[in-house]
Amino acid sequence: MEVVALIGPSGSGKSHRALAVARDYGAEAIIDDGLLIQGSRILAGVSAKEQPTRVGAIRTAIFSDPEHAREVKEKLAAITPRRVLILSTSREMAERITRRLELPPPSIWVDITDVATPKEIARALKIRNQLGKHVIPAPTMEVKPRFKGTFIEPLKTILRRRKAPPGKKKNLWVEQTTVRPTFNALGHFYIAPNAVAQLAAYMATAAGLQDPRVQVENREGKLVLNLEVNAPYGVYWPPLLQTAQKRIKAAITNMTALEIEAVNITVRGIKFDGLKGPQFVAVSAEHPHNHDWQNRRPPLL
Template identity: 30%
Template sequence: MIVYALVGKSGTGKSTSVLQYCHEHNIPAIIDDGIFILNGSKIAGTSAKYEKNYIKAVKRATFFYEDHCKEVMDAIQMTCVAKILVVGTSVKMVNLIASKLELGKINKYVDVSEIRTSMEINMARHMRNTQGKHVIPIPYTQVETNRLKKIIQKGKKLFSKQAKYIGEVTVIQPRFTKGTIMIHENVYRDVIIHTCKTLHFVRNAKIVESDFNTFQGVTIEIELNWQLEKNIYEPLEKVQEMVNEVLLSYFEIEMNTIDIQLAAIKLEI
């Protein structure tokens, strides 16, 4: 058996990306959060996201409980898979899981940053921090709803780059989450306007359009104090750069687009 490992901190979108990675590398089996998944369907185990607290969730994910560990080991042996991917938050964790399940030495380690862009990772972190959403890479119909406190939504079907269907993920709200952080859209708007006005050449600024949840784009209308002989693109690009840096620093949002509309110029002599 060839053993792969996908490593990344909690909330970076590992479970969302794992089906695409397995499809591209012809890996039929996955170990993620305490469950054994084969060809997109749960075969054995219990998700760590069903646990009542974080400590128990970690124990479940690392197969601390003997009956749970044996159930998954037996299932893996019966299926005789040639390739398997172990998902974890660190190299130490995936090594522990591989040892517990007697998978042998891990042949290839992959960091989540190798298969996801920084924008995708920051978006996943933002969604985790503000909405507490977690993903299980199995279909909604296989989720044991009676064991969960709350199902958030069905998640989505995943397709390859060639539009081929490769599986489904389910989005849930685990019982061990600390809660959610609600940030009103006006907060983002106020921060953007304040950032623009800290630049000495910006006379005024306002938000024309914005989307901070899905598309992640914003359109800003500004008025400038500027000298006629200077390149007009310089201050506009500076506004884009500053807004992007502030949103990334404060909220871990990496905007998809920051469009600047120039409404007026007061010429300086």
């Protein structure tokens, strides 16, 4: 097995260019910040970007935990790549990683300045310093299950290959992910239940429901949203409520990366345009009553 090392300062764009560099040098697997990545899949490891502190992130990146190192070593032995690309901030760090994973020392050294222009490096540093964003060279669908509660965004980019073989495309389309760890310089980021409730209420209103009240339950890291709403008079409710469920779940999942177990919507009353009075109808969106809704309007009780 041969090792290629891509080195450069933190935030200079190594992870962003890892897939293109791996393609250029024929590396079949990538080791980046504690993760073993092959193609579009995360095969093993724990990401340094999941750690709550910067010290913890560094220890994870260099595989200080023997169990972490063992998992990645076993997976490497199983896939037997001919070449592996290791990302690191220095030669010393790359050599430490290879020792921990019992790999041969790097035989090819690639500096970030060899694959990125000064302008591109400066832009990457600006994004890191001002926005606290980090790139993981894997699709969002692979990253999300490992980053509970972390700000996650998909990143689709066209990268120019510096050493494309003759007859091969120089432009490489890649799908990656940006995350914002809690240890970044901007401070710790938390998503308060009240923020989730406000977002759910906003989406319920946008879906045509009125006066939403939202309760957020946390069940071992998975959220259950319970909404009570007023529904408009004269409208077929089940499709309206089911559409609201889907919109609320999609919006919160996409914007916060939190896992939503259920969205329960109960109609506590009917909203009459221009009329006021007591309202006593209640219907659950998850278990609508078996009535012939197509042929009549919602009942008035």
